[in-house]
Amino acid sequence: MASFENMENRDLNRCENCIIRQMHSFRALRKDELKAMSDSKETRQFKKGEPLFKEGDRLAGVFCVRNGISKLSKISDNGKEQIVKLATKGEILGQRSVITSEQTNLSATALEDMEVCFIPKSHIENSLHDNPAFTNAVLKHMASELKIADDTIVNMAQKTVRQRLAEVLIYLHTNFGTDEDGYLYLQLSRSDIADVVGTATELLIRTLTNFRKEGLIITSGKRIKIIDNKLLNQLIQGHS
Amino acid sequence: MASFENMENRDLNRCENCIIRQMHSFRALRKDELKAMSDSKETRQFKKGEPLFKEGDRLAGVFCVRNGISKLSKISDNGKEQIVKLATKGEILGQRSVITSEQTNLSATALEDMEVCFIPKSHIENSLHDNPAFTNAVLKHMASELKIADDTIVNMAQKTVRQRLAEVLIYLHTNFGTDEDGYLYLQLSRSDIADVVGTATELLIRTLTNFRKEGLIITSGKRIKIIDNKLLNQLIQGHS
DNA sequence: CGCCATGTTGACCCAATTCAACGAGAGTGG
DNA sequence: CCACTCTCGTTGAATTGGGTCAACATGGCG
Secondary structure, X not given: OHHHHHHHHHOOOOHHHOHHHHHOHHHHOOHHHHHHHHHHOEEEXXXXXXXXXXXXXXXXXXXXXXXXXXXXXXXXXXXXXXXXEEEOOOOEEOHHHHHHOOOOOOEEEEOOOEEEEEEEHHHHXXXXXXXXXXXXXXXXXXXXXHHHHXXXXXXXXXXXXHHHHHHHHHHHHHHHOEOOOOEEOXXXXXXXXXXXXXXXXXXXXXXXXXXXXXXXXXXXXXXXXXXXXXXXHHHHHOOO | OHHHHHHHHHOOOOHHHOHHHHHOHHHHOOHHHHHHHHHHOEXXXXXXXXXXXXXXXXXXXXXXXXXXXXXXXXXXXXXOEEEEEEEOOOOEEOHHHHHHOOOOOOEEEEOOOXXXXXXXXXXXXXXXHHOHHHHHHHXXXXXXXHHHHXXXXXXXXXXXXXXXXXXXXXXXXXXXXXXXXXXXXXXXXXHHHHHHHOOOHHHHHHHHHHHHHOOOEEEEOOEXXXXXXXXXXXXXXXXX
């Protein structure tokens, strides 16, 4: 019996032991909540390019990313895609729409092969109902998401494509890191980068070319390596 | 004694009786919480143009708008102001930064003479700590703010000034209504409208002029009247 | 080997910013 | 009361930034 419990404790597929949990509001869940969650959760695989859900879907639960990266995006009225956020290991997707009991506002698509836990929404609802610590943690998280979103609004409205690209490159660098050669780990397609920046693919490529000519970056195929972090950072602020 | 209590109940300056309260998450507060809040709240007046707080301030509490309208804005790195949100009667300002115990991310400025209740943050913190219904209400509210912000990101990134202006006009119409002549009640300055739309004042004015020529709106001084709501709405979506 | 998706470049056009000038109304002080 | 200034609205014209279309390269991948 003791050894059985031990085994269970070591099982990394159990939410109780999931390292991912440490990274976000699920940290505030009690043991019993985690156990129940773990018993009814479902692990799913998504291949690169597959949608986790689409804008307007009604979700029966939330997705907890164990591995891989996904984009959260929306098609604007004039038909162009805008990527609002990149979500990676440890992030919860679909939380917002479960909280408000609405349809999802954004689509989620795998940018790499992904491993994702699907957690039925009843668990979230129950915990929101009777675990104030959890609710508070979620609230804090949502508050900082809102801050980021507000800042993004200002950037989109006021900055040039050049500045926004510089910002995105640094974001990709600090959040997803580099491979052994110093190239950005996350290899987005040119058109995905354009959709993050909020511009056309052609202009995105031209701006990348400029950066290369100015010695700010090096490219090798689709891979990008940041050379002059400092100048890139200056770019974001002052005009030039 | 009985008559005294009666008087107190009718006193509209008491949070317990404040009509504003019905409009938002404060509805979820208990009577005792409201009483305590009411005893330590402070009513303040702000004149048109005065700041309630500035980006980067540390707030000792939140502001509950009783009357008047304010803008929440931020100066971008290249020095231009972007208005992120207009807040009116019944809205709570500074809530986000109190929740995350951070400096404010946005500045708040009165666009009209305002009457505002200042509520020390301890009340919010206490209620978040021991009134789950309140926390949930705040969470829901923040979740829908986040949705709005995400949509704004997409609009800013993908729509033209013409489309964004159409959107803002309709927003002003539906949220703040019109005077008896059908003109928009909220008379923003041209440069404030430009700061909401995210463009230069000159272009804003030109776009307004185009709308006038096309019979979509009428202007009289700074006042604006929407004539063709339908066409304006179509504009926002399809290109034209 | 050839196909299809993705990356790249050129040229053109429209959208948006910027600088400059001017007019009109709202105080304000003489 | 007028002249003054200040801010705000408005218009013109020049310039830059960004979007679009079309052509072509490149590079996995069946």
